[in-house]
Each structure stands twice: as structure tokens, then as C-alpha cells.
Amino acid sequence: MIRIGTRDSQLAVWQATQVKNLLESLGTPAQLELVKSEGDLDLVTPLYAMGVQGVFTRVLDTALLNNKIDVAVHSMKDVPVQLPEGIVEAAVLERASYNDILVLNPNWQAPDNGVQISNLKSQISTPETLNVEPETFPLTIATSSVRRKAQWLNRFPGHTIENIRGNVNTRLRKLSESNWFGAIFAEAGLERIGLKPANSITLNWMLPAPAQGAIMITARKGDAAVLRACSRINHTATAYCVKAERDFLSELMGGCATPISALATIHQNSLHFKGSIVTPEGGQKIAVNETYAIDANIPAGKAAAAAILEKGAGPLIAKMNHEQ
Numbered sequence: 001m002i003r004i005g006t007r008d009s010q011l012a013v014w015q016a017t018q019v020k021n022l023l024e025s026l027g028t029p030a031q032l033e034l035v036k037s038e039g040d041l042d043l044v045t046p047l048y049a050m051g052v053q054g055v056f057t058r059v060l061d062t063a064l065l066n067n068k069i070d071v072a073v074h075s076m077k078d079v080p081v082q083l084p085e086g087i088v089e090a091a092v093l094e095r096a097s098y099n100d101i102l103v104l105n106p107n108w109q110a111p112d113n114g115v116q117i118s119n120l121k122s123q124i125s126t127p128e129t130l131n132v133e134p135e136t137f138p139l140t141i142a143t144s145s146v147r148r149k150a151q152w153l154n155r156f157p158g159h160t161i162e163n164i165r166g167n168v169n170t171r172l173r174k175l176s177e178s179n180w181f182g183a184i185f186a187e188a189g190l191e192r193i194g195l196k197p198a199n200s201i202t203l204n205w206m207l208p209a210p211a212q213g214a215i216m217i218t219a220r221k222g223d224a225a226v227l228r229a230c231s232r233i234n235h236t237a238t239a240y241c242v243k244a245e246r247d248f249l250s251e252l253m254g255g256c257a258t259p260i261s262a263l264a265t266i267h268q269n270s271l272h273f274k275g276s277i278v279t280p281e282g283g284q285k286i287a288v289n290e291t292y293a294i295d296a297n298i299p300a301g302k303a304a305a306a307a308i309l310e311k312g313a314g315p316l317i318a319k320m321n322h323e324q
């Protein structure tokens with residue numbers, strides 16, 4: 001019987017249940033163990049001020065090391081790149097959507113100046129390759145992610161970003177009780193628990209967090225039986241892409257509040273890698289868009305990090321770490 005540790009939010013339990021079902025479909029019985037995390041208990045402090053590293057994962061790490069559970073299931077983007085001593089990656093499940101989406105506030109009151117909501121929506125959904133129409137109205141958007149804030153303000157410098165915390169259910173409620181235009185969510189999180197509202201816009205110009213949309217299973221180092229069972233539900237292509245994204249992050253990371261984004265996808269025999277660094281208030285952005293032949297066995301994330309440093313990312317990262 002594999003004991004699966006999970007946080008107790010609806011999304012976390014959904015993800016852990018997915019792992020339980022996959023393990024059981026291959027003949028390994030499993031049960032869930034629900035654990036509360038600090039990231040869920042404190043809903044006021046912005047994540048970056050909590051010392052982001054591991055606020056969601058620490059409690060499950062402790063439970064693993066104390067032999068209270070055999071595996072832990074995490075949204076992979078919440079897992080620090082450096083795992084604690086004694087804990088290893090056991091599997092990565094097939095990735096769901098990696099997109100960020102803007103959920104519109106159903107109760108938003110349009111100002112009385114003739115602004116067209118359809119114009120605002122089309123500005124927000126315009127892909128990266130097209131120029132954005134000049135702004136017609138300074139919107140207020142909610143997110144507590146520095147990465148999302150930085151990219152939003154880079155594209156819409158006149159807008160205002162408000163902080164919003166809590167699990168996805170809490171954030172959807174806070175949005176509907178606010179006067180914000182919308183709030184940014186990971187599409188995967190809302191889709192998994194059937195909460196993605198129809199009035200949402202895919203932000204295909206926003207680069208996701210490394211490993212967004214992927215689920216990671218961790219286990220104790222050397223727990224051979226558990227590692228063997230988990231390896232059978234590992235999705236190789238996803239694991240390959242998110243490794244590149246996390247390598248990029250770890251090569252560049254000086255501080256945990258640095259808005260670094262990365263997305264790796266596989267097309268035929270190539271790995272396409274997009275990465276960016278944007279200053280927190282959106283003023284400066286450096287991006288790379290690279291392609292690596294998979295056969296060549298190049299460590300894509302490290303190569304892309306070298307490419308973005310070549311473009312001048314170093315001083316930008318240093319400056320952000322200094323200001324923090």
C-alpha cells in the first residue's frame with residue numbers, strides 16, 4: 001500500500017487522486033493522506049514575501065522523511081529546483097495546459113465613458129507577434145505572482161496589479177467580490193477541478209512558470225519498490241521538457257522572487273525553448289527562443305540560460321536580487 005501525501009486543497013486532492021488511480025490501474029494499491037501546508041494557512045502574505053522556496057512543499061517533505069507517507073504529489077511549478085537531501089523525483093505525469101488565463105470578473109462595472117469591453121478583450125488576447133492597440137482604459141488585474149505581474153505590466157504599462165492569495169476556489173470568490181477587471185490563473189488548475197469559467201481569455205503571449213501544468217511525484221531516495229512503481233507512470237516527454245525549464249531556472253536563479261519564465265515543447269525531433277526575464281515592474285524584458293535537436297543530447301535549459309545571459313540577463317538578475 002503506497003501512502004500518497006497531498007495538501008488538502010481541492011486541486012491538490014484531485015492531483016493526488018489522479019496518481020492513486022494511475023498506480024492502482026497498474027496493480028499498486030494506494031491511499032491518500034491529507035496534510036496542511038503553510039502556503040495554504042497564511043492567505044494574507046504575498047508568496048514572494050514568505051520566502052517562496054517550498055512554502056507548499058515543506059510539510060510534505062517532512063512527512064516523507066518521517067516515514068508518514070511514501071510519496072508526495074505536487075504541482076511541479078511549486079517545487080523548488082533543489083530537492084531536500086533524501087528526497088528524489090519519482091515521476092512526472094503528462095502535462096495538462098501550461099497556459100495562464102485571465103478570468104474576467106462577472107461583476108465588473110464598466111466605467112461610464114463609452115469604453116468597449118470587446119476592445120479590452122481583444123487587446124488582452126492579441127498574440128505576441130502582433131502589436132497591441134493603444135490602451136483605451138487602465139484596467140486593474142489581480143495576481144500575486146511576480147512573473148505574471150511583470151509580464152502584464154511589460155505589455156500594459158498603464159494598468160494596475162492587485163495582490164490576490166488563496167487556493168483557486170478562494171481566488172475565484174475574491175475576484176467576484178472585487179472591482180477588478182480580472183485575475184490571472186493557471187488554466188490547468190481550473191480545468192482539473194472543473195472550475196474554468198466560460199468568461200476567460202487565454203494569455204498566449206504570457207510565458208508560463210517553469211513546469212506549469214505538470215504534476216510531480218517525490219519519494220524517499222533509495223525506496224526501491226516505491227520508485228519502481230512510480231517510474232511506470234512517468235511521462236517521458238513531459239519529464240524531458242520540464243527538466244529543461246527547471247535547469248534554465250536553476251542556472252539563472254539568484255533569488256526566489258525573480259520573474260523567470262520558461263516553456264519547452266517537443267516537435268518531431270526538436271525541443272523548442274522559450275525563456276524570458278522581465279523586471280518586476282515590467283520595465284525591461286529579455287527573451288530567448290531557441291531550438292535544439294533532441295538527438296544531439298544538448299542540455300537545453302542550460303544552453304538557453306547561456307543564451308539569455310549572452311543577451312544581457314546577468315546585470316538584470318543581479319539588480320533584481322539586490323533590490324529584493
Ligand SMILES: NCc1[nH]cc(CCC(=O)O)c1CC(=O)O
Pocket residue numbers: 075076077078168184185186188189190211212213214215
Ligand atoms: N502557485 C499556485 C499554483 N500551483 C499550481 C497551480 C495550478 C496548476 C499548475 O500550474 O500546474 C497553481 C494555481 C495558479 O497558479 O493559478
